[in-house]
Amino acid sequence: MQIRRLREERGHSLEELAERSGLSFRGLIYIEHGQRNPSVLTLLDIARGLGVQPGVLVNEISQEQS
Template sequence: MTSSREVLDRIAQRLRQERQARGFSQAALAERSGVSLRMLALIEKAETNPSIATLAEIAAGLGISLGALVGSGDEAAARVIPPQDFATVWQSPAGSARLLASGGKAELWDWRIETGGRYDASPDPAGTMELIQVQEGVLVLEVDGATHAVPAGHALRLASDRAYAYRAEGGPVRFVKVVS
């Protein structure tokens, strides 16, 4: 499994490469993404652990997917991705999120929310869609003032360009999702 340090170093390197390839200064990217100049500088030096929402804002400012920013950048026609290359992008006592694979404009994620845990998400870029399949437990989704309980074996579609939250009640929840 990839360590947190390796993920931070990879993100720092990819951010710098993508920013420079577009001819953006850190200040220009800060303006385009809405992420502070100080935060961008810390991320490029791998001195902070940014949230998924912050990384999504930076990726949108660069005009790339979150997966392109945190992934390996390998664009081969086919690539087997071993578990040690999965990137744990969020981890706390409430749960974890691992980016398993990305390509084009799609990302494949594996999530776990612990009993009583919650993840509050900021809106993704306009038009972003999530397809989720619950593998164990009951995922409780809060979006647009409504609550949806999604049991194991069920799937859901979420327009994630708005604030939403995942939570687990009555036991841990594990789900996979594709973000596009």
């Protein structure tokens, strides 16, 4: 998943994204490193925190699996 790339492009630290999305710092680390798969609701929270449409995250996942 390209959450880290999108986060860095927007200039957010993990702490900032955690605060903006309402998720835990540690949980975001696990998701960014591929150690956890986020639920749909978590993806929605991350998209909101990044200021992107949820489809952007879904498209990133689809492209990685191709």
